[in-house]
Amino acid sequence: MKELWTRFSKAFIVQDRWKMYLEGLGNTLLIALIAAAIGIAIGVCMAMIKYINKKTGKLKVLAKICNFYITIVRGTPVVLQLMILYFVVFAFWDNGIMIGAITFGMNSGAYVAEIARSGFESVDDGQMEAGRSLGLSTWQTMRSVIIPQAVRNCLPPLFNEFIMLVKETAIVGYVGIYDLGKIPGLIQSRTFDYLFPLLIAAVLYLIVVLALTKVLHMIEKRLAKSDRNGGGVTNGK
Amino acid sequence: MENKKPLIEVKELSKSFGSLEVLKSVSVDIMQGEKVVIVGASGSGKSTLLRCLNCLEDPTGGAVIFEDENIADPKVDINVHRQKMGMVFQQFNLFNNKTVLQNITLAPVMLRKRKLRQEKIRHFFRKGEKPTLTKEQILEEENGKAMKLLARIGLEDKANVYPSTLSGGQKQRIAIVRALAMNPKVMLFDEPTSALDPEMVGEVLDLMKQLANEGMTMVIVTHEMGFAREVADRVLFMDGGVIAEQGTPEEVFGNPKSERLKAFLAKVL
Numbered sequence: 001m002k003e004l005w006t007r008f009s010k011a012f013i014v015q016d017r018w019k020m021y022l023e024g025l026g027n028t029l030l031i032a033l034i035a036a037a038i039g040i041a042i043g044v045c046m047a048m049i050k051y052i053n054k055k056t057g058k059l060k061v062l063a064k065i066c067n068f069y070i071t072i073v074r075g076t077p078v079v080l081q082l083m084i085l086y087f088v089v090f091a092f093w094d095n096g097i098m099i100g101a102i103t104f105g106m107n108s109g110a111y112v113a114e115i116a117r118s119g120f121e122s123v124d125d126g127q128m129e130a131g132r133s134l135g136l137s138t139w140q141t142m143r144s145v146i147i148p149q150a151v152r153n154c155l156p157p158l159f160n161e162f163i164m165l166v167k168e169t170a171i172v173g174y175v176g177i178y179d180l181g182k183i184p185g186l187i188q189s190r191t192f193d194y195l196f197p198l199l200i201a202a203v204l205y206l207i208v209v210l211a212l213t214k215v216l217h218m219i220e221k222r223l224a225k226s227d228r229n230g231g232g233v234t235n236g237k
Numbered sequence: 238m239e240n241k242k243p244l245i246e247v248k249e250l251s252k253s254f255g256s257l258e259v260l261k262s263v264s265v266d267i268m269q270g271e272k273v274v275i276v277g278a279s280g281s282g283k284s285t286l287l288r289c290l291n292c293l294e295d296p297t298g299g300a301v302i303f304e305d306e307n308i309a310d311p312k313v314d315i316n317v318h319r320q321k322m323g324m325v326f327q328q329f330n331l332f333n334n335k336t337v338l339q340n341i342t343l344a345p346v347m348l349r350k351r352k353l354r355q356e357k358i359r360h361f362f363r364k365g366e367k368p369t370l371t372k373e374q375i376l377e378e379e380n381g382k383a384m385k386l387l388a389r390i391g392l393e394d395k396a397n398v399y400p401s402t403l404s405g406g407q408k409q410r411i412a413i414v415r416a417l418a419m420n421p422k423v424m425l426f427d428e429p430t431s432a433l434d435p436e437m438v439g440e441v442l443d444l445m446k447q448l449a450n451e452g453m454t455m456v457i458v459t460h461e462m463g464f465a466r467e468v469a470d471r472v473l474f475m476d477g478g479v480i481a482e483q484g485t486p487e488e489v490f491g492n493p494k495s496e497r498l499k500a501f502l503a504k505v506l
């Protein structure tokens with residue numbers, strides 16, 4: 001018992017090592033947040049291009065490019081994508097956190113594109129027809145009617161993608177970025193004990209993921225409630 | 238018809254979906270103020286013809302002349318013309334993410350704000366007058382107009398609710414006034430009562446009769462033969478992608494010539 005406590009203390013308390021975990025956790029969340037923002041921007045743009053292409057036949061070349069991008073990103077391991085960006089594309093740049101965020105943003109964009117596409121497709125075709133029949137352009141109708149409904153429809157899977165990002169970014173340690181997943185290794189190199197640092201990191205990931213999952217359930221509940229009340233995206237006044 | 242110039246001229250219009258030829262060189266004139274009812278069996282091309290009138294379906298051949306312009310030509314700005322052609326759908330298609338009031342004001346406000354922005358830019362470069370209205374005034378005007386339209390159908394109290402809380406009949410009447418808010422020159426109806434419970438059909442048909450009495454030009458696809466008899470100036474019977482027979486309701490319903498029309502009437506009357 002005493003011995004376990006010493007090991008824990010060495011892994012967490014001695015020399016304020018808990019600060020390292022917090023810092024790592026902060027970096028993990030920062031990378032996930034920036035990546036999510038980039039991913040949503042890329043994914044929604046691609047989904048919109050594909051949707052407009054499907055509905056009107058326009059933007060053929062762009063739609064082809066999107067499909068190509070999605071195939072490449074989804075068909076290769078993200079570790080390799082990270083190394084390509086870190087060691088080759090951004091070799092001149094030493095901001096590891098940003099490079100990690102960009103990698104995961106570009107990666108998650110390909111997945112968000114699929115989520116957003118199904119969000120767009122869940123919006124009834126009649127909505128676009130009604131907008132066009134009133135003399136609004138495709139883009140005006142997208143902006144005011146289609147996108148708000150699509151966003152609402154894919155809010156839960158998008159949030160889920162963010163939770164995935166928090167966990168998946170743990171591999172940025174491979175290129176020496178100090179995220180939460182990297183911290184156990186750093187501490188082990190000083191205490192020669194892997195068990196507790198790994199356990200602590202795992203528990204921290206678990207706490208964050210569970211908290212985010214709770215938020216996800218709250219979002220889902222709220223959406224379901226506004227469905228029952230007939231509320232739209234803005235959820236009433 | 239006192240006015241001899243047609244409002245819409247359809248000339249040898251054809252439409253195919255892939256290899257399926259749905260409209261086969263259809264020609265018809267819609268006169269100013271005329272009420273034209275289109276009847277025919279399922280799949281005969283009624284909806285397709287109606288949807289070609291405002292190019293919601295792109296015709297594969299022929300012309301649709303509206304206000305001296307061939308709007309089937311891909312080079313014309315179809316949005317400008319659609320603003321003057323209201324359309325009412327079988328499934329209502331109210332905007333789910335907008336309140337009833339916003340449903341009515343969305344298009345007019347958006348389009349007028351856009352015009353205002355363009356006017357401001359032109360004025361900035363000294364190429365035009367200073368716009369007389371502000372954004373807020375436009376919004377106020379359109380809200381007022383929308384409330385009047387809602388009052389007309391007795392639904393002012395529904396202004397701030399979302400469509401999903403309404404009955405089918407209420408939705409369809411709001412869809413009709415949403416189209417009216419654009420001050421259209423013609424209203425196109427595609428089976429406006431087919432998705433309604435029987436007890437709600439009356440309220441929608443009544444509103445359409447009011448419009449007819451006010452002189453609105455209307456093109457209506459419907460299975461309501463009683464309504465057609467009462468309101469139509471002309472009935473078109475479509476069969477296999479052509480207008481197989483047409484005339485006044487008395488002629489078409491009372492004295493059908495072709496066997497196909499007789500068979501169709503025997504089924505629906």
Ligand SMILES: Nc1ncnc2c1ncn2[C@@H]1O[C@H](COP(=O)(O)OP(=O)(O)OP(=O)(O)O)[C@@H](O)[C@H]1O
Pocket residue numbers: 254257259277278279280281282283284285286
């Ligand atoms: N977008 C489309 N793609 C392919 N085929 C279509 C499309 N729209 C209509 N069609 C076909 O065109 C034909 C005519 O359709 P249309 O909707 O004009 O018939 P309708 O007379 O309105 O019938 P209903 O009374 O059932 O509404 C049908 O065979 C239909 O399957």
Ligand SMILES: [Mg+2]
Pocket residue numbers: 283284285428
């Ligand atoms: Mg039809």
